[in-house]
Amino acid sequence: MSMDHKLLFEQPSNSARLRLFFFPYGGGGASIGAPYRKLLSKKIDFISIQFPGRENRIKEFPFVRMTPVIEELLLAVSPYLDVPFVLWGHCSGAIIAFELARKLQEQFKLGSEALIVSACSAPQLIHSDPSLYLHRLPDKQFLLKIQEIMKGASVSDSSNEQIIQILTSTIKADFAVYETYIYQPYKLLSCPIIAFGGSKDKRVSEKELKAWQDQTTGRFIFKTINNGNHFFINSQISEVVEYINSFILSHQQDNNNNHIEDFSSQR
Numbered sequence: 001m002s003m004d005h006k007l008l009f010e011q012p013s014n015s016a017r018l019r020l021f022f023f024p025y026g027g028g029g030a031s032i033g034a035p036y037r038k039l040l041s042k043k044i045d046f047i048s049i050q051f052p053g054r055e056n057r058i059k060e061f062p063f064v065r066m067t068p069v070i071e072e073l074l075l076a077v078s079p080y081l082d083v084p085f086v087l088w089g090h091c092s093g094a095i096i097a098f099e100l101a102r103k104l105q106e107q108f109k110l111g112s113e114a115l116i117v118s119a120c121s122a123p124q125l126i127h128s129d130p131s132l133y134l135h136r137l138p139d140k141q142f143l144l145k146i147q148e149i150m151k152g153a154s155v156s157d158s159s160n161e162q163i164i165q166i167l168t169s170t171i172k173a174d175f176a177v178y179e180t181y182i183y184q185p186y187k188l189l190s191c192p193i194i195a196f197g198g199s200k201d202k203r204v205s206e207k208e209l210k211a212w213q214d215q216t217t218g219r220f221i222f223k224t225i226n227n228g229n230h231f232f233i234n235s236q237i238s239e240v241v242e243y244i245n246s247f248i249l250s251h252q253q254d255n256n257n258n259h260i261e262d263f264s265s266q267r
Contacts, residue, residue, distance in 0.1 A: 006057060007076040009050040010037065016045035018113065018252065020086045020244075021077060023093030024048065025119075025231070026174030027150060027167075029055035032090075032234070039241045044248060047080075049073070049093075053170035062173035066099060066181050073100050074107075084113045084255075086248060090233050092178040094120035098215070101189055111191050113251060115216075116244065118196035119204050119230050122211035123183040135175040139168050146171065149203070153231045192219040194247060196240065198228025221247070 009030035012019065020040070022033040030048035037046040051069075053062030063069045073096070077085075081104070089097030094117035104110040130136075134145050150171075193216045197209040206224070213220035225232045225239055233240055 005076040007049055007051070007072060008080075009033075009048040010046070012047060012080045013045045016080075016083050017043055018084045018086065018248065019045040019047060019080060020088060020248070021097075022046065022048045023087070023089035023097045024051075025091035025093050025153065026178060027054075027146075027153060027171040028090075028093075031055060035237050036241060036244075039237065041245050041249060043252075044086075044245070045083075049076075051174075053166075053173060058166060058170075062170050064173045064176040064180075066096070066177055069096055069177060070099050070103055074103060078108070081108075081110055084252070086114045086116060087112050088116035088118070088244075089120070090118045091120050091230070092174060094118060095123055095126070095178065095181060098123055098189075101191065102186060105189060105191075106187065111189075113255075114192045114194055114247065115189060116194045116196070117209075117212055118233060118240075119198060119201055121204055121208035122215060123181075124185070124214065125208055125211055126178075126181060126183055128180055128182050133176075133179050135172045135179055139165070139172075142172060143168060146175075149230075151229070151231075153234070189216045190218050191216060192221065192251070194221045194223065194243075196223050196225055196232075196243075198225050198230060198232040198236075200227055201230045201232070203230045 022036065024030060024032045030050035033046065033048035037048070040046050050057055051062060052060035087097040087101050089095065097115060098117065101112050101115050104112065134142060137145065193212050195209045195212045197204060197206055210222050223243055225236050228236050
């Protein structure tokens with residue numbers, strides 16, 4: 001199996017039994033997922049999504065709207081959905097993961113084993129308001145606005161003005177994808193949704209996270225990360241890893257048991 005799409009940061013494993021696709025937060029790169037790849041069960045093939053405009057793709061133009069993001073993702077991940085898969089997005093990455101899950105269920109009749117969302121309000125609560133768009137601000141004003149928002153995020157630091165300018169353009173583009181996103185009601189997902197929230201997150205409330213339960217006909221689980229801020233995936237790695245490992249492996253075992261029971265009932 002060859003990797004021929006730049007959105008996939010890691011080479012998918014030929015022997016994978018389950019794949020987990022990770023979608024970073026706005027301004028972040030695929031390297032954010034490196035600790036998770038190391039600590040998650042070896043039974044989980046962890047693949048970070050690397051959007052253009054950052055890290056090894058820093059010279060490429062970033063996306064600025066949701067539709068082309070999903071279109072490119074469909075091309076990138078579809079060859080690797082030959083095994084069960086999980087989608088996980090943090091902050092704005094959660095909305096991308098959600099929209100991809102809807103497209104896969106709608107167009108390809110492929111349901112994710114689970115959708116994991118962290119530090120993100122449910123999509124039906126997001127309202128696009130051009131008067132509040134941060135991505136339209138001049139660079140200096142924009143940087144001042146996001147300094148507090150991005151506190152705790154893993155974004156490259158540099159004193160090089162050219163690098164700062166490129167990174168600013170990338171973060172602005174990521175904000176544009178999220179700020180111009182318009183939720184469209186559609187058929188509910190059938191997969192479980194797991195919502196992670198930091199107990200000290202000042203940007204996303206427990207109520208906004210629990211509203212994700214309205215997006216699935218399946219199981220909904222809410223998990224609080226104690227002492228976690230908005231970017232707890234960078235600081236409380238072990239707690240998040242422990243829960244994801246536990247859920248995915250137990251979920252797979254349940255599915256295997258159900259398959260055995262179904263087969264036995266047909267004999």
